[in-house]
Amino acid sequence: MIGFDSGEAVQSLARTVVHRECELSLSASIVTIGAFDGVHRGHQALLARVVSEARQHGVPSVVYTFETPPKVALGRVIQLTPPAERIRRLSLFEVDHIIMARFDRDYASRPAASFIEELGRINPRGLWVGTDFRFGKERLGDVALLDRYFPVRILADVAACEGERISSSRLRALISEGRHEEARLLHGWPDAGCLPGTAL
Numbered sequence: 543m544i545g546f547d548s549g550e551a552v553q554s555l556a557r558t559v560v561h562r563e564c565e566l567s568l569s570a571s572i573v574t575i576g577a578f579d580g581v582h583r584g585h586q587a588l589l590a591r592v593v594s595e596a597r598q599h600g601v602p603s604v605v606y607t608f609e610t611p612p613k614v615a616l617g618r619v620i621q622l623t624p625p626a627e628r629i630r631r632l633s634l635f636e637v638d639h640i641i642m643a644r645f646d647r648d649y650a651s652r653p654a655a656s657f658i659e660e661l662g663r664i665n666p667r668g669l670w671v672g673t674d675f676r677f678g679k680e681r682l683g684d685v686a687l688l689d690r691y692f693p694v695r696i697l698a699d700v701a702a703c704e705g706e707r708i709s710s711s712r713l714r715a716l717i718s719e720g721r722h723e724e725a726r727l728l729h730g731w732p733d734a735g736c737l738p739g740t741a742l
């Protein structure tokens with residue numbers, strides 16, 4: 543049983559442990575960061591790479607994500623997957639650690655440098671993100687900045703058969719248009735609903 547409401551670390555599948563931000567410290571790791579709303583096929587490709595590289599190097603794999611996806615917390619979009627279901631889906635990839643940061647006003651106002659400092663505690667030896675990854679206050683941090691501190695690896699865009707990049711935004715659009723079967727093909731999970739998130 544996976545639950546997150548208690549806020550405690552959760553031992554779910556064999557090796558997945560969920561942490562609040564700041565409480566995990568590792569001497570080496572392979573990491574990916576993102577909202578992962580829906581854990582769609584693009585996210586799944588990223589997770590598979592992280593877990594495989596971590597095993598190759600004999601270090602823990604880490605997913606750094608947010609209890610509420612930033613765009614949802616900022617009231618811009620509807621949430622696809624609530625935290626407990628997101629943890630369940632992430633866990634199926636057998637990541638070693640999931641960090642669930644609470645994206646509130648204080649967190650959103652942290653500059654990129656503060657986030658880089660936090661990441662330093664888990665010593666990423668490889669940091670996997672997609673091409674468009676941004677972080678820090680006003681989204682000022684980008685891949686070039688991150689790469690000055692950690693070895694950044696970029697995953698090429700995973701696209702659907704018609705060539706369009708798979709994204710949580712695309713899924714939200716399809717679901718709002720009632721195109722559930724197309725959405726299901728993009729996210730790769732049996733159910734495809736939008737569930738309300740909590741805005742800041």
Ligand SMILES: Cc1cc2nc3c(=O)[nH]c(=O)nc-3n(C[C@H](O)[C@H](O)[C@H](O)COP(=O)(O)O)c2cc1C
Pocket residue numbers: 575576577578612613616649650651652653654657674675676677678679680681
């Ligand atoms: C420390 C920190 C501060 C952030 N502040 C903002 C912000 O001010 N505005 C914003 O739109 N997003 C902010 N974000 C969210 C990022 O834009 C982005 O959503 C997050 O890094 C996850 O990446 P992803 O959207 O590619 O999954 C922040 C992220 C982090 C880690």
Ligand SMILES: Nc1ncnc2c1ncn2[C@@H]1O[C@H](COP(=O)(O)OP(=O)(O)OP(=O)(O)O)[C@@H](O)[C@H]1O
Pocket residue numbers: 575576577578579583584585588613670671672673674675697698699700701707708709710711712
């Ligand atoms: N189709 C994809 N191919 C490769 N990487 C992806 C893909 N979709 C997302 N990613 C990467 O996964 C990480 C988490 O992304 P995020 O949760 O923002 O997903 P998203 O689908 O881009 O969301 P949104 O549409 O809301 O911006 C980021 O590093 C992002 O670049």
